[in-house]
Amino acid sequence: MRRLFLIAVPYLWLLALFLVPFAIVLRISFSDIALAIPPYTPTLDTSEGVWAGIRDLVSQFDFENYEFLTGDDLYWKAYLSSLQIAALSTFFTLLVGFPIAYGMARAPQEWRATLMMLIILPFWTSFLIRVYAWIGILGTEGYLNQLLLSLGLIDAALTILNTQIAVYIGIVYTYLPFMVLPIYAALERMDESLLEAAEDLGCSRTSAFWLVTVPLAKNGVIAGCFLVFIPALGEFVIPSLLGGSDTLMIGKVLWEEFFSNRDWPVASTVAVILLLILIIPIILFQRNEQRLREEEDA
Amino acid sequence: MRRFSWFNATSLTLGFAFLYLPMIILVIYSFNESRLVTVWAGFSTKWYGELAQNDAFLDAAWVTIQVAFWSSTIATVLGTMAAYVLVRGGRFFGRTLFSGMVYAPLVMPEVITGLSLLLFFIAVNLDRGIVTIVLAHTTFSMCYVSVVVSSRLVSFDKSLEEAALDLGCSPFDAFRSVTLPIIAPSVIAGWLLAFTLSLDDLVIASFASGPSSTTLPIKIFSAVRLGVTPEINALSTIMIGLVTVGVVTASLVIKRNVARAEAEARAAAG
Numbered sequence: 001m002r003r004l005f006l007i008a009v010p011y012l013w014l015l016a017l018f019l020v021p022f023a024i025v026l027r028i029s030f031s032d033i034a035l036a037i038p039p040y041t042p043t044l045d046t047s048e049g050v051w052a053g054i055r056d057l058v059s060q061f062d063f064e065n066y067e068f069l070t071g072d073d074l075y076w077k078a079y080l081s082s083l084q085i086a087a088l089s090t091f092f093t094l095l096v097g098f099p100i101a102y103g104m105a106r107a108p109q110e111w112r113a114t115l116m117m118l119i120i121l122p123f124w125t126s127f128l129i130r131v132y133a134w135i136g137i138l139g140t141e142g143y144l145n146q147l148l149l150s151l152g153l154i155d156a157a158l159t160i161l162n163t164q165i166a167v168y169i170g171i172v173y174t175y176l177p178f179m180v181l182p183i184y185a186a187l188e189r190m191d192e193s194l195l196e197a198a199e200d201l202g203c204s205r206t207s208a209f210w211l212v213t214v215p216l217a218k219n220g221v222i223a224g225c226f227l228v229f230i231p232a233l234g235e236f237v238i239p240s241l242l243g244g245s246d247t248l249m250i251g252k253v254l255w256e257e258f259f260s261n262r263d264w265p266v267a268s269t270v271a272v273i274l275l276l277i278l279i280i281p282i283i284l285f286q287r288n289e290q291r292l293r294e295e296e297d298a
Numbered sequence: 299m300r301r302f303s304w305f306n307a308t309s310l311t312l313g314f315a316f317l318y319l320p321m322i323i324l325v326i327y328s329f330n331e332s333r334l335v336t337v338w339a340g341f342s343t344k345w346y347g348e349l350a351q352n353d354a355f356l357d358a359a360w361v362t363i364q365v366a367f368w369s370s371t372i373a374t375v376l377g378t379m380a381a382y383v384l385v386r387g388g389r390f391f392g393r394t395l396f397s398g399m400v401y402a403p404l405v406m407p408e409v410i411t412g413l414s415l416l417l418f419f420i421a422v423n424l425d426r427g428i429v430t431i432v433l434a435h436t437t438f439s440m441c442y443v444s445v446v447v448s449s450r451l452v453s454f455d456k457s458l459e460e461a462a463l464d465l466g467c468s469p470f471d472a473f474r475s476v477t478l479p480i481i482a483p484s485v486i487a488g489w490l491l492a493f494t495l496s497l498d499d500l501v502i503a504s505f506a507s508g509p510s511s512t513t514l515p516i517k518i519f520s521a522v523r524l525g526v527t528p529e530i531n532a533l534s535t536i537m538i539g540l541v542t543v544g545v546v547t548a549s550l551v552i553k554r555n556v557a558r559a560e561a562e563a564r565a566a567a568g
Contacts, residue, residue, distance in 0.1 A: 002469065007390055010380040010440065014399040017437040021418035025410070028417060096316070099309035106306050115310070117549060122317055125541050126498045128515050128522075129534040133320035136327065136526045141336050143323055176317065234407025236501055241522060251409045258413060258505075268417070271410045282405050 029065055029268035065269040075270065078248040079277065085164065085239075085249060086232040089171035093228045094221065096172055097179035101220070102213075104180070105187035116184075123177045130174050131241050138166050138242070162244030170238040175231065179224040186220025187213070219292055226285035233281075234274060250274050321538055328531035335526045345532040355533065358517040362497060365428060365513060369435035370492035376436065377443025377492070378485055382473075384444070385451040386459075403441045411438060412505030419506065426508030434506040435496040442495060443488035450484035451477075483552060490548060494541070 069075045104115045122130060137143045138161040145157040160166050190213065198208040236251035243249070250270065258267040302310075328346075332339035349355060380400050387393075403411060415434045416426075424430055458480070462472040478485075500515040507513060521530055 003387070006379050007383050007387060010376045010383065011392070011396055013376055013437070013440070014396070017415065017418070017433060018399050018403060021414035024417045024421055025414045096313065100313035103306035103310040103313070107302060107310070118314060118317075121542065121545055122321070124494050124545050125321070126515070126534070126537055128498065128500055128518055129324070129537060130321070132518070132522050132526070132530065132534065133324045135522065136335060137320055137323065139336070139526075143336065146336065173316070173320070230405050231407070234409055236409050237519075251407060254409045254413065264417070267413060271413055274407060275410060278405070278407070285405075
């Protein structure tokens with residue numbers, strides 16, 4: 001009895017507030033926009049019995065919104081540019097994060113807890129504030145331009161804010177801990193005598209790095225890349241605060257369809273397609289995690 | 299004893315400078331006299347004074363704290379239950395679906411979670427306000443709590459529970475007097491995580507909130523869209539300060555407890 005209660009409470013909560021809402025999104029993505037509140041044609045009509053209602057519902061399904069989305073360049077471009085921005089910024093995060101994780105794993109033992117704390121601390125700080133901090137730095141009259149101008153490195157202020165470069169910087173900055181932590185975990189476990197052995201056997205330090213360290217860090221790198229790529233793909237705050245009007249990202253498009261255009265069916269369709277795109281990296285990520293667990297158990 | 303190599307020292311210095319300089323600049327400029335945020339005009343705390351008079355921000359902060367408290371508390375209860383069921387519950391009907399629903403919100407883009415919850419609230423005719431934000435935040439943060447708690451449950455020795463049961467404890471007593479004390483640090487960590495996630499959330503709260511219930515992130519976001527202002531710098535500084543104090547205190551307490559537990563274990567063994 002108690003066990004049933006323990007299972008049922010969180011189960012029903014998630015069914016009601018996770019699965020059912022998503023079913024509604026799916027349903028609305030198949031309906032037409034209407035000038036009403038709520039602004040879409042009615043969902044389930046049970047006046048003639050539940051089953052008749054459901055039959056009606058299925059026969060009403062139309063793929064109009066999906067056709068509209070695939071027909072309109074804007075959405076294609078938004079999905080493609082989201083993929084591109086997410087992939088490139090994941091790569092940049094790796095470039096910035098790997099040396100940090102490497103440095104942490106090779107730091108004296110008594111320093112590591114502090115360094116770990118320093119990496120995690122920004123993660124607890126408001127995401128919004130961390131993005132906001134860059135507005136003041138990157139603006140035309142921002143601190144970065146002031147610094148570069150006063151050093152005489154540039155003659156005229158650079159335009160960085162409201163461009164895609166600012167979006168890349170924002171993503172690298174806010175998601176850096178997600179990249180550093182799994183790589184650090186992988187590198188910290190590594191047995192350093194392997195490096196000595198490689199050098200004793202005639203490897204140069206560089207080739208020992210590529211032949212020993214990198215393969216051992218591989219799992220951490222893969223985990224880190226997924227942890228950055230997946231949330232970056234649906235990102236809304238960073239492109240809307242740091243990107244310009246030419247920065248197309250799908251999270252922003254969905255937001256605008258919903259809040260500005262009030263086109264709920266199209267917003268729902270955008271959401272469903274975004275999720276379909278995300279399923280692939282999510283499944284790959286889960287497989288990677290599972291493989292890691294099995295390797296650890298073995 | 300090992301020392302930093304110059305390469306590692308450089309990459310760590312650059313890396314941490316990148317992580318911390320933006321926030322340090324923000325904090326410094328919150329004490330700027332001038333309204334022009336990029337020009338330094340002398341030290342002043344006047345923006346903190348202005349902030350204290352800004353009722354809209356204070357109201358939003360109060361809403362945010364209420365939402366964070368209730369959602370993290372409910373999420374901790376639900377998330378701990380979910381973790382216990384997943385780790386110790388054995389097999390039951392629909393277990394795969396359940397574990398899928400526990401993990402999915404962690405990778406779901408916030409815009410989708412927000413949109414789906416809003417459409418749900420409208421479908422069931424629930425007026426949007428503090429209650430709907432609490433429901434929305436509870437739903438995604440219970441998943442984080444469940445991950446944190448289940449990682450602790452997996453690593454601790456099941457035979458302790460079984461011993462308690464053998465000695466005549468009811469399952470509930472065994473949970474309360476054996477399991478709960480052992481997983482307590484992770485339950486607290488889960489609560490803290492849920493609390494900060496809720497404090498921080500903009501996207502889901504924007505969908506779930508009504509006109510009468512604006513949270514602080516929503517307020518900050520609409521102000522920030524118009525550019526940098528010294529009041530927001532001051533507000534950010536307060537929030538950064540609170541988080542830093544909270545996280546450092548929590549980790550020192552945990553460190554002390556771990557050290558004490560180890561000392562006790564050593565004493566018991568010796």
